[in-house]
Amino acid sequence: AQSVAQPEDQVNVAEGNPLTVKCTYSVSGNPYLFWYVQYPNRGLQFLLKYITGDNLVKGSYGFEAEFNKSQTSFHLKKPSALVSDSALYFCAVRDISSGGSYIPTFGRGTSLIVHP
Amino acid sequence: SQTIHQWPATLVQPVGSPLSLECTVEGTSNPNLYWYRQAAGRGLQLLFYSVGIGQISSEVPQNLSASRPQDRQFILSSKKLLLSDSGFYLCAWSGAGISGNTIYFGEGSWLTVV
Numbered sequence: 001a002q003s004v005a006q007p008e009d010q011v012n013v014a015e016g017n018p019l020t021v022k023c024t025y026s027v028s029g030n031p032y033l034f035w036y037v038q039y040p041n042r043g044l045q046f047l048l049k050y051i052t053g054d055n056l057v058k059g060s061y062g063f064e065a066e067f068n069k070s071q072t073s074f075h076l077k078k079p080s081a082l083v084s085d086s087a088l089y090f091c092a093v094r095d096i097s098s099g100g101s102y103i104p105t106f107g108r109g110t111s112l113i114v115h116p
Numbered sequence: 117s118q119t120i121h122q123w124p125a126t127l128v129q130p131v132g133s134p135l136s137l138e139c140t141v142e143g144t145s146n147p148n149l150y151w152y153r154q155a156a157g158r159g160l161q162l163l164f165y166s167v168g169i170g171q172i173s174s175e176v177p178q179n180l181s182a183s184r185p186q187d188r189q190f191i192l193s194s195k196k197l198l199l200s201d202s203g204f205y206l207c208a209w210s211g212a213g214i215s216g217n218t219i220y221f222g223e224g225s226w227l228t229v230v
Contacts, residue, residue, distance in 0.1 A: 032217050043206055043221035051217070094217065104219065108159045
């Protein structure tokens with residue numbers, strides 16, 4: 001079984017400050033982990049993914065995420081937030097163990113608001 | 117490069133009318149295809165997925181159906197729409213087989229049933 005949690009419905013941050021959007025997951029085996037961003041009235045855009053290797057993954061628009069196996073987390077980060085980063089962010093997980101689903105499970109989303 | 121097209125972008129339909137949303141993918145072969153619904157700008161609900169022509173799996177029993185008449189075409193349909201069918205519908209694709217991992221989404225279709 002696979003599941004993902006985004007514990008914060010909304011994150012507020014001032015422009016120029018670092019941002020973190022939290023994600024924790026649960027899988028039976030090893031995970032593939034993903035982050036997506038959704039702007040209003042648009043589809044989800046792929047930001048980055050963790051498959052294997054370096055725990056720090058860099059993605060689009062200056063975002064990065066850190067895979068932490070012991071804490072089963074995959075938090076999204078950016079050193080300096082922009083107002084244009086304001087959007088809805090989704091974390092997703094897929095269990096790649098034998099018998100795991102090839103369809104990822106998505107979190108409920110976290111609304112990021114960056115204040116000028 | 118691969119692209120996904122979804123249409124129409126916006127649709128207003130009366131209760132009891134039929135529905136057809138179409139999605140096509142270019143630049144890849146034998147993709148896995150998906151239909152999701154997003155309610156209230158939040159969580160995604162997987163409605164249907166397909167691993168090949170004519171192969172459709174339904175995740176949630178409801179008033180909708182899906183078909184895959186061609187390798188890169190995925191259609192979401194209803195014979196009679198309900199008010200509760202209103203929402204934002206997203207088509208998506210991923211690489212062939214179970215190893216394809218990243219899902220890529222279309223721009224979505226807003227359906228309002230009145």
